[in-house]
Amino acid sequence: xxxxxxxxxxxxxxxxxTVEMHCTQxxxxxxxxxxxxxxxxxxxxxxxDQTPFFTCPNAVAGxxxxxxxxxxxxxxxxxxxxxxxxxxxxxxxxxxSPESIAIVGLLHDISKANKYEKLPSGQWIHRRxxxxxxxxxxxxxxxxxxxxxxxTLEEREAILCHMHDEIGKGTGKHSLLHTLVRRCDRMDxxxxxx
Ligand SMILES: [Fe+2]
Ligand SMILES: [Fe+2]
Numbered sequence: 001x002x003x004x005x006x007x008x009x010x011x012x013x014x015x016x017x018t019v020e021m022h023c024t025q026x027x028x029x030x031x032x033x034x035x036x037x038x039x040x041x042x043x044x045x046x047x048x049d050q051t052p053f054f055t056c057p058n059a060v061a062g063x064x065x066x067x068x069x070x071x072x073x074x075x076x077x078x079x080x081x082x083x084x085x086x087x088x089x090x091x092x093x094x095x096x097s098p099e100s101i102a103i104v105g106l107l108h109d110i111s112k113a114n115k116y117e118k119l120p121s122g123q124w125i126h127r128r129x130x131x132x133x134x135x136x137x138x139x140x141x142x143x144x145x146x147x148x149x150x151x152t153l154e155e156r157e158a159i160l161c162h163m164h165d166e167i168g169k170g171t172g173k174h175s176l177l178h179t180l181v182r183r184c185d186r187m188d189x190x191x192x193x194x
Pocket of ligand 2: 075079108109185
């Protein structure tokens with residue numbers, strides 16, 4: 001798949017206007033449409049027609065990053081772009097594929113897409129009180145499985161454990177993809193997200 005490696009320069013970091021949200025959506029969908037993988041069309045359909053993925057915030061409370069409208073998609077696109085930038089040598093040497101980076105970067109937090117709803121007042125709230133917290137990664141994998149997206153083992157592990165080091169605990173063995181998404185998730189949350 002085609003990709004470009006320009007350094008990532010986000011929109012004004014702590015908010016998005018309507019045009020920026022629209023640009024984010026268009027860019028996000030352009031990249032995802034370039035992924036040739038079974039089930040990707042179901043994922044696109046889910047994001048566009050069944051959830052507020054492109055307008056909802058990444059979080060609605062607490063000291064979390066990207067807490068503004070459009071913040072979730074902005075963050076996911078940001079993680080993807082940092083992965084391309086930081087992982088450039090790995091991509092150029094064929095150790096990581098741009099397609100895996102697109103899937104993991106763009107979709108690692110897909111489970112948050114149905115987590116929030118917007119009140120008539122404009123305020124975003126949790127749709128329902130979460131009874132159990134599985135973790136973003138675990139819920140994202142469940143959702144992608146439901147949507148029928150074909151994933152490699154490395155992609156699955158990278159999404160599942162993007163918040164922690166469950167894989168290889170004690171052995172120090174992490175896949176390149178897992179290490180990259182963890183690093184870039186934190187980079188995007190820290191650099192652009194407050
Ligand atoms: Fe996450
Ligand atoms: Fe994230």
